[in-house]
Amino acid sequence: MTTPLTWLYVPGDRPRVVAKALTAGADVVVVDLEDAVAPDRKAYARDATAELLTARHRVPVHVRVNALDGPFAAADLTAVAGLPGLSGLRLPKVTGPRQITGIAERTAPAAGGAPALHALLESALGIEHAYAIATAHPSLRGISVGEADLRADLGVRDDAGLDWSRSRVIVAARAANLPPPPQSVHPDIRDLAGLAASCAHGRTLGFLGRAAIHPRQLPVIERAYLPAPEEIEKAETIVKAATTEQGAQALPDGSFVDAAVVAAARRTLSLARRR
DSSP states (O other): OOOOSEEEEEETTOHHHHHHHTTTTOSEEEEESSTTSOGGGHHHHHHHHHHHTTSOOSSOEEEEOOOTTSSSHHHHHHHHTTOTTOOEEEETTOOSHHHHHHHHHHHHHHHTSOOOEEEEEOSHHHHHTHHHHHTSOTTEEEEEEOHHHHHHHHTOOSGGGGHHHHHHHHHHHHHTTOOOOOBOOOSOTTOHHHHHHHHHHHHHHTOOSEEESSGGGHHHHHHHHSOOHHHHHHHHHHHHHHHHSOSOEEOTTSOEEOHHHHHHHHHHHHHHTTO
16 A cells, blocks of 8 residues: 555544544554553453454554553563454554564564564654664564653653654654654644644654544645645656656756656655545
């Protein structure tokens, strides 16, 4: 499939909500066994999720397991790692590469090959080790920022205070040849204008897509990350110019075109095909 733009989180202890999420229009549904589930509901959420994953679904289903150093993660991994409906494991609070290699080695025998792993960096230590985590194992398919925990760990009071950490993770993903990270969730499901503005800022930083916690957030995220008509027109002009004349050149509007600009234009057109 094309690179996802929307990742919809849903609590694992609410099977009916999970079933609705599968038809909500998200590119990926993430069944959450961690923050969204109370401790006394962990076992039920795990069992319900395992039952869901006995079959494949039209929408890729990922599972966010509990904290890797906590009491629930081992049972989570045992329950879901080898099931046919699992498309990926999201690993919270990753702080170093050994956690990734350990999970990859642990889950590979059950499935005949480790499932796709996605690391959530939610602490100062995780951010410091971003590139090492991103290159830890071939099964690691993505990294992203968990902003609520990171904000608390850093003592950040203003949203702009997270931009350096965001950029570091974006650079690490690119350096490791991983897809651009999706943004972390926007916690106010009623603030769609704020969500749109935050997505616009995230896009300028280099994020691609965003996690959501309610279906009403999905179209806002998709609109924000799909190229606007004028961007598509400009990209088409660049690609057309590149096919008619090789090497660096200037367009009629005065903008300069070289190989890097052409590559970016092709990415824009590829993303535009999702419309």
